[in-house]
Amino acid sequence: xxxxxxxxxxxxxxxxxxxxxxxxxxxxxxxxxxxxxxxxxxxxxxxxxxxxxxxxxxxxxxxxxxxxxxxxxxxxxxxxxxxxxxxxxxxxxxxxxxxxxxxxxxxxxxxxxxxxxxxxxxxxxxxxxxxxxxxxxxxxxxxxxxxxxxxxxxxxxxxxxxxxxxxxxxxxxxxxxxxxxxxxxxxxxxxxxxxxxxxxxxxxxxxxxxxxxxxxxxxxxxxxxxxxxxxxxxxxxxxxxxxxxxxxxxxxxxxxxxxxxxxxxxxxxxxxxxxxxxxxxxxxxxxxxxxxxxxxxxxxxxxxxxxxxxxxxxxxxxxxxxxxxxxxxxxxxxxxxxxxxxxxxxxxxxxxxxxxxxxxxxxxxxxxxxxxxxxxxxxxxxxxxxxxxxxxxxxxxxxxxxxxxxxxxxxxxxxxxxxxxxxxxxxxxxxxxxxxxxxxxxxxxxxxxxxxxxxxxxxxxxx
Amino acid sequence: xxxxxxxxxxxxxxxxxxxxxxxxxxxxxxxxxxxxxxxxxxxxxxxxxxxxxxxxxxxxxxxxxxxxxxxxxxxxxxxxxxxxxxxxxxxxxxxxxxxxxxxxxxxxxxxxxxxxxxxxxxxxxxxxxxxxxxxxxxxxxxxxxxxxxxxxxxxxxxxxxxxxxxxxxxxxxxxxxxxxxxxxxxxxxxxxxxxxxxxxxxxxxxxxxxxxxxxxxxxxxxxxxxxxxxxxxxxxxxxxxxxxxxxxxxxxxxxxxxxxxxxxxxxxxxxxxxxxxxxxxxxxxxxxxxxxxxxxxxxxxxxxxxxxxxxxxxxxxxxxxxxxxxxxxxxxxxxxxxxxxxxxxxxxxxxxxxxxxxxxxxxxxxxxxxxxxxxxxxxxxxxxxxxxxx
Numbered sequence: 066x067x068x069x070x071x072x073x074x075x076x077x078x079x080x081x082x083x084x085x086x087x088x089x090x091x092x093x094x095x096x097x098x099x100x101x102x103x104x105x106x107x108x109x110x111x112x113x114x115x116x117x118x119x120x121x122x123x124x125x126x127x128x129x130x131x132x133x134x135x136x137x138x139x140x141x142x143x144x145x146x147x148x149x150x151x152x153x154x155x156x157x158x159x160x161x162x163x164x165x166x167x168x169x170x171x172x173x174x175x176x177x178x179x180x181x182x183x184x185x186x187x188x189x190x191x192x193x194x195x196x197x198x199x200x201x202x203x204x205x206x207x208x209x210x211x212x213x214x215x216x217x218x219x220x221x222x223x224x225x226x227x228x229x230x231x232x233x234x235x236x237x238x239x240x241x242x243x244x245x246x247x248x249x250x251x252x253x254x255x256x257x258x259x260x261x262x263x264x265x266x267x268x269x270x271x272x273x274x275x276x277x278x279x280x281x282x283x284x285x286x287x288x289x290x291x292x293x294x295x296x297x298x299x300x301x302x303x304x305x306x307x308x309x310x311x312x313x314x315x316x317x318x319x320x321x322x323x324x325x326x327x328x329x330x331x332x333x334x335x336x337x338x339x340x341x342x343x344x345x346x347x348x349x350x351x352x353x354x355x356x357x358x359x360x361x362x363x364x365x366x367x368x369x370x371x372x373x374x375x376x377x378x379x380x381x382x383x384x385x386x387x388x389x390x391x392x393x394x395x396x397x398x399x400x401x402x403x404x405x406x407x408x409x410x411x412x413x414x415x416x417x418x419x420x421x422x423x424x425x426x427x428x429x430x431x432x433x434x435x436x437x438x439x440x441x442x443x444x445x446x447x448x449x450x451x452x453x454x455x456x457x458x459x460x461x462x463x464x465x466x467x468x469x470x471x472x473x474x475x476x477x478x479x480x481x482x483x484x485x486x487x488x489x490x491x492x493x494x495x496x497x498x499x500x501x502x503x504x505x506x507x508x509x510x511x512x513x514x515x516x517x518x519x520x521x522x523x524x525x526x527x528x
Numbered sequence: 529x530x531x532x533x534x535x536x537x538x539x540x541x542x543x544x545x546x547x548x549x550x551x552x553x554x555x556x557x558x559x560x561x562x563x564x565x566x567x568x569x570x571x572x573x574x575x576x577x578x579x580x581x582x583x584x585x586x587x588x589x590x591x592x593x594x595x596x597x598x599x600x601x602x603x604x605x606x607x608x609x610x611x612x613x614x615x616x617x618x619x620x621x622x623x624x625x626x627x628x629x630x631x632x633x634x635x636x637x638x639x640x641x642x643x644x645x646x647x648x649x650x651x652x653x654x655x656x657x658x659x660x661x662x663x664x665x666x667x668x669x670x671x672x673x674x675x676x677x678x679x680x681x682x683x684x685x686x687x688x689x690x691x692x693x694x695x696x697x698x699x700x701x702x703x704x705x706x707x708x709x710x711x712x713x714x715x716x717x718x719x720x721x722x723x724x725x726x727x728x729x730x731x732x733x734x735x736x737x738x739x740x741x742x743x744x745x746x747x748x749x750x751x752x753x754x755x756x757x758x759x760x761x762x763x764x765x766x767x768x769x770x771x772x773x774x775x776x777x778x779x780x781x782x783x784x785x786x787x788x789x790x791x792x793x794x795x796x797x798x799x800x801x802x803x804x805x806x807x808x809x810x811x812x813x814x815x816x817x818x819x820x821x822x823x824x825x826x827x828x829x830x831x832x833x834x835x836x837x838x839x840x841x842x843x844x845x846x847x848x849x850x851x852x853x854x855x856x857x858x859x860x861x862x863x864x865x866x867x868x869x870x871x872x873x874x875x876x877x878x879x880x881x882x883x884x885x886x887x888x889x890x891x892x893x894x895x896x897x898x899x900x901x902x903x904x905x906x907x908x909x910x911x912x913x914x915x916x917x918x
Binding site: 369370371372373379380383387402403404412431432433434435436437438439440441443447449451458459460461462463470475486494496497 | 653654661662663664665666667668669670671672674675678679682683686727728729730731732775777778779780781784
């Protein structure tokens with residue numbers, strides 16, 4: 066029987082919304098993708114972890130974007146590691162061809178030590194854009210400090226997902242055959258003898274599951290339950306990030322309601338896990354979903370050409386430090402300088418010994434402006450921010466394309482977040498942008514129940 | 529400090545503007561011919577032993593890397609000891625400084641400075657704006673000339689209450705001055721309302737808060753002061769000059785209501801000249817954007833910190849005011865062909881200090897004029913020159 070222990074976790078839902086007849090639909094901003102979603106979720110999870118980023122031995126990354134297999138997965142996973150400030154000794158694993166079960170599989174397959182499992186989906190079809198991160202530890206962790214996941218049942222079959230077809234935007238995919246296949250798997254799983262032990266389950270979490278699948282599982286649980294069941298089927302439709310997001314949602318429930326079972330399916334498999342949530346752990350989890358939303362601007366297929374390509378030696382020297390917000394601090398006088406490779410001698414004392422210094426990632430607007438006349442290939446307009454970080458260092462960066470000029474005033478709180486700067490020939494260049502904090506603080510750090518988009522509990526299948 | 533005194537004995541320039549029919553070499557040659565022709569007692573080109581060619585765009589756009597040979601061949605003097613210099617927006621003024629150093633050191637007797645630029649060889653968006661694609665690919669992402677200067681102007685507005693109207697008054701003043709300058713690119717009159725109603729380019733600059741992109745050439749001839757009488761009875765003398773660099777990237781700057789490099793360069797020039805800013809009758813100040821003129825006036829000591837907006841509003845920097853700032857029309861209206869810009873500013877001082885400026889003549893009280901440029905990648909460099917009538 067496979068079990069996992071999770072000591073921290075976070076979900077990041079982007080602030081952009083499009084409306085359809087099914088309601089509001091969270092989507093990526095023009096400069097967000099699965100990489101940036103993973104970093105947002107991962108940084109929140111590490112912030113909530115008891116030991117922070119210390120002690121992380123491995124990172125497992127599952128990403129899904131519309132650009133699909135074109136992702137240079139290995140580099141993207143390294144971008145995630147750098148942006149999370151994790152050292153180069155950390156093992157990094159990329160799950161290519163990631164699907165709904167990838168995050169869960171990574172969690173269950175996490176080897177000894179502490180593993181940060183990330184699953185992010187930039188959203189497609191009916192799934193919401195979402196990044197989710199869980200910090201998994203070895204099973205000998207005290208039971209009262211971790212969410213314990215124990216696999217109860219699994220059913221598998223051969224089904225090719227591409228039957229779903231890539232239909233035109235706005236058309237419903239032809240998913241009835243797939244729904245039938247997964248309903249069969251759920252039915253098979255529901256008859257598993259180990260379900261008989263689930264007499265105390267009062268709550269079902271579901272990710273990437275249809276109503277029919279859930280119906281089979283619920284009916285089976287109804288039969289074995291010894292108490293009156295008041296199941297709250299918290300469906301999380303977050304693409305490949307869904308299963309991990311469901312675990313975060315469980316961890317954030319007020320005790321004792323969090324415990325239950327998680328049902329999910331994908332890649333021709335259906336899985337049921339028991340989720341044990343001890344009391345007093347919710348401080349280590351976060352559901353990060355801005356209450357104030359934007360309408361996304363169109364993302365260009367090809368972004369502006371930069372002065373140097375990302376494959377160049379310059380980027381190799383400078384990209385990592387810029388993603389880590391790493392500066393140099395003079396060993397003699399404490400002066401902070403960056404980019405470190407361009408400042409080998411201290412401007413204050415002429416010292417040449419430097420220590421690494423991580424810049425504060427939050428601060429206030431010192432000056433901001435809207436540039437409406439940019440070189441060819443750039444957006445028609447961009448907001449730029451000169452920020453004064455909380456450690457007193459200044460930093461100059463663009464704001465996301467959705468940021469309105471009047472959204473940022475001198476003194477407003479901002480944070481530096483990983484975003485796409487450009488995309489050229491299928492390679493995305495990531496860097497730091499200043500993101501207004503006022504759109505986020507309203508919902509950050511509180512319970513999922515208060516902040517999840519509960520209107521999205523319909524469990525459409527989108528893989 | 530011991531150095532041989534340097535005199536300016538000739539100065540000439542082309543018209544500034546969109547000179548689509550003229551090449552870089554033709555602009556350089558026309559400026560050279562005008563400078564030689566301006567020497568009161570005449571000068572044979574063979575007397576020139578050293579030349580400096582101020583040109584920026586060649587290195588920015590990479591289709592050709594101009595050299596001193598570009599100038600020497602353009603003016604029909606292959607073999608001349610000519611150096612091409614590029615140092616951002618102060619390129620022209622630094623070329624002049626190099627010529628002064630050559631003469632002041634005794635190595636050169638007569639030196640030529642020619643600045644020439646062809647910004648309009650390409651479309652506006654692929655010309656100077658392409659500098660936004662230069663430099664650090666992330667820290668300079670999407671940057672343009674406006675974003676390099678705007679944060680300081682915005683901070684000045686925030687800290688001292690400087691207004692958009694006061695910025696616009698700089699444009700109104702400089703366009704008015706340019707209307708009296710036959711070499712200027714913009715010779716119409718505009719009002720504060722015109723400026724404020726023009727499209728926004730980059731906060732806080734409207735289109736009419738910005739200088740144009742220009743073609744043009746300018747040239748001056750300097751020599752040992754003890755030789756000046758061979759060429760003219762009314763030379764203008766180099767009283768002092770200074771160059772300074774700034775912490776480069778925006779996040780490295782230490783002041784945000786001006787530029788440290790201008791303060792340093794100005795202090796060095798004033799110290800060399802042995803005067804203070806109260807002795808200036810006029811100043812040709814770098815005004816690529818309206819607000820930049822205001823901040824520069826404070827950096828140079830022409831106005832006290834935080835008062836330059838009120839000074840332009842009160843007319844203190846108009847022709848006939850306390851210190852005439854940019855009587856030529858400045859970069860805003862005369863034009864800004866980068867390599868030629870500083871040289872043309874020096875020509876304005878030369879003409880004004882010889883009281884030959886006609887309708888835009890500044891009343892001379894002390895006989896000192898100042899020239900200033902600031903800019904370059906990430907606004908990293910400033911040059912200040914002070915010329916004297918006596």
